[in-house]
Amino acid sequence: LIAGYKTVTNCQEIDFNQVREVLKQAGLAARSVEVIEKAFKNSYTSVFILSGDNPVGVGRAISDGAYEAGVYDIAVLPEHQGKGLGRVIIDEICKSLPNMNIILYAMPGVENFYQKKGFAKMHTGMIRFINADLMRSMGFI
Numbered sequence: 001l002i003a004g005y006k007t008v009t010n011c012q013e014i015d016f017n018q019v020r021e022v023l024k025q026a027g028l029a030a031r032s033v034e035v036i037e038k039a040f041k042n043s044y045t046s047v048f049i050l051s052g053d054n055p056v057g058v059g060r061a062i063s064d065g066a067y068e069a070g071v072y073d074i075a076v077l078p079e080h081q082g083k084g085l086g087r088v089i090i091d092e093i094c095k096s097l098p099n100m101n102i103i104l105y106a107m108p109g110v111e112n113f114y115q116k117k118g119f120a121k122m123h124t125g126m127i128r129f130i131n132a133d134l135m136r137s138m139g140f141i
């Protein structure tokens, strides 16, 4: 798709230590490798952009497989950002979710990235965060 990169949509042979590194360097929650691997393996769609064998971009969606889905953990390593990889990840995820409502919450400041992909701000979106105080201090709620 983009020269020098490969898109993979299954979790076999994925180095989840490196997936954790991508999430961490992109500023997303620093969970353990085991928990991250479980989340991706239990997801409806997982997308990995590889440079060689190394994941440099990731993303996933959960879904009922019928009409509702949610997108999580979209991240690209800082040195690979701005090349269109984020766009490829979202396109690949949305392609796997035809005729479904797709919900997500953006990192504060990243809303435009999703608006360009057809996502709109919700008026009634609600979430019960595990750590509401932290998420409030970060500007999510």
Ligand SMILES: CC(C)(COP(=O)(O)OP(=O)(O)OC[C@H]1O[C@@H](n2cnc3c(N)ncnc32)[C@H](O)[C@@H]1OP(=O)(O)O)[C@@H](O)C(=O)NCCC(=O)NCCS
Pocket: 026, 027, 028, 073, 074, 075, 076, 077, 080, 081, 082, 083, 084, 085, 086, 087, 088, 105, 106, 107, 109, 110, 111, 112, 113, 116
């Ligand atoms: C957000 C992120 C995934 C985008 O990936 P990327 O590969 O750099 O994005 P792309 O190169 O595919 O850019 C696609 C478009 O979104 C825009 N865009 C990219 N990052 C953006 C940002 N942080 N804010 C607003 N717009 C952004 C680009 O300008 C581009 O616009 P264009 O189509 O008009 O040229 C990546 O910057 C990242 O990992 N950021 C840190 C983690 C994060 O915030 N993840 C989102 C969690 S909700």
